Amino acid sequence: MRIDLVTIFPQYFTALDLSLIGRAGQSGLLDLRVHDLRGWTTDRHHSVDDAPYGGGAGMVMRPDVWGRALDEVLAQDPRVDEASTLGARRVLAIPTPSGSPLTQAMAEDLAGADHLVVACGRYEGIDQRVADYYRDAGREVVEYSIGDYVLNGGEAAALVLVEAVTRLLDGFMGNPESLVEESHSAGILEYPAYTRPRSWRGLEVPEVLLGGDHGAIRRWRQERAIDRTVERRPDLVEALPARLLDGAAREHLASRGYAAAETGARPLAIRPARPDEAPRIAALARRTFPLACPDSLPAEAIEDFCRTELSDESFDQMLADPAAHRILVAQVDADLVGYTLTVLSGPRGLPDGLVGGRIAPGAAYLSKCYVDEAWHGSGIAGALLEEAVVDVERTGAASQIVLGTNEANTRAQRFYRRHGFSRAGRRVFVVGGVENRDVVLVRKLTTAVPR
Numbered sequence: 001m002r003i004d005l006v007t008i009f010p011q012y013f014t015a016l017d018l019s020l021i022g023r024a025g026q027s028g029l030l031d032l033r034v035h036d037l038r039g040w041t042t043d044r045h046h047s048v049d050d051a052p053y054g055g056g057a058g059m060v061m062r063p064d065v066w067g068r069a070l071d072e073v074l075a076q077d078p079r080v081d082e083a084s085t086l087g088a089r090r091v092l093a094i095p096t097p098s099g100s101p102l103t104q105a106m107a108e109d110l111a112g113a114d115h116l117v118v119a120c121g122r123y124e125g126i127d128q129r130v131a132d133y134y135r136d137a138g139r140e141v142v143e144y145s146i147g148d149y150v151l152n153g154g155e156a157a158a159l160v161l162v163e164a165v166t167r168l169l170d171g172f173m174g175n176p177e178s179l180v181e182e183s184h185s186a187g188i189l190e191y192p193a194y195t196r197p198r199s200w201r202g203l204e205v206p207e208v209l210l211g212g213d214h215g216a217i218r219r220w221r222q223e224r225a226i227d228r229t230v231e232r233r234p235d236l237v238e239a240l241p242a243r244l245l246d247g248a249a250r251e252h253l254a255s256r257g258y259a260a261a262e263t264g265a266r267p268l269a270i271r272p273a274r275p276d277e278a279p280r281i282a283a284l285a286r287r288t289f290p291l292a293c294p295d296s297l298p299a300e301a302i303e304d305f306c307r308t309e310l311s312d313e314s315f316d317q318m319l320a321d322p323a324a325h326r327i328l329v330a331q332v333d334a335d336l337v338g339y340t341l342t343v344l345s346g347p348r349g350l351p352d353g354l355v356g357g358r359i360a361p362g363a364a365y366l367s368k369c370y371v372d373e374a375w376h377g378s379g380i381a382g383a384l385l386e387e388a389v390v391d392v393e394r395t396g397a398a399s400q401i402v403l404g405t406n407e408a409n410t411r412a413q414r415f416y417r418r419h420g421f422s423r424a425g426r427r428v429f430v431v432g433g434v435e436n437r438d439v440v441l442v443r444k445l446t447t448a449v450p451r
């Protein structure tokens, strides 16, 4: 790649002789040239600026001087082989605080150019007709900004562009692998990095990185990358398409307050249900319950169950008794899209079929964990389930949480197993008078923390 930098301060770019960029120049990967704009002035004072039309503070860089400079520089051949210069891609890059933000995607795109010419402004910037003229003449012109602040000149912004673009050139990095996981390459920020010494000023390297369990390390890094992005760059999270995240990453993102969706994650709240929400939760329960029923179950039986067990009144009663019924909801925008219902059995005991074997008599019963179909795969169900577990642990009322799920619903069983549940038996669950076979699953709770 050939890069030409045009500036009134050529010495500014001596920094480019250092490090990898200097080496790329020596190896022939990069042909980098710096030009003094004043070389194209015609007056005795070598002036490059004049007062702004329309008045105002400061001076503006003259289009006639820039025009002569850029005509000459843009006409130079980026490659030695004449035949191949025909289709060469040349880009005129003009740094300006009013330009489009320079992003990794833009750097990746510009790394595909053959010839990059950067016009470094000073004073109040370059006369707008320079960018307009070359664009109108069919040139590719990119007016870019390196951030929402104002520098004195475009040289620092040119250095930034050169660094961002050249490190992406084939053969530039010793280890191209290091480009793959970087911040911004996958739409999120990179996880934190650690090296020796293992203990430094009382701070330890996270234990998981020392164990050699590559699966655990990968998961830990993915979670920390998500945490960082949520804390520092919610704008990136809201632009992150779900397809870039696997199931575990989506669940972690949901636990951090965002539901993965195709067009970008949406703010998500998982919270206790309010007493006045009974009708909305009952409607959600009636929408979602049929989704988990086996095909063999007659529609009338499901309808009967919804009418009797999932009525507005039954949710009204449960919400009035939070000591026994814990209901959490998942909310995206104004919509309730998921809920859990956990029954603290207390002295009343567990429902039929759940007692005995490995199940402690006072176990909490996760009666429902449902998410609207449109949000399946978003990570909401996993985050809701974990929140329900923490909620029960906080009450200090139980040492186990138990549930029953239809034998045919292997997807649900896999989901609960991933969340630490294991099989403890079977039960019969009656839906609208029809008997169904359920698998009973149990998870041990960590030390109960009384409220």
Ligand code: SAM
Pocket: 094, 095, 096, 097, 098, 120, 121, 122, 123, 124, 125, 126, 144, 145, 146, 147, 148, 149, 150, 151, 152, 153, 154, 155, 157
């Ligand atoms: N009057 C201009 C404005 O408010 O948009 C600011 C001009 S600035 C003082 C002078 C030069 O610094 C610009 O022409 C541009 O080359 C460079 N510059 C300043 N801030 C920049 C930024 N955030 N990104 C890219 N270039 C910048």
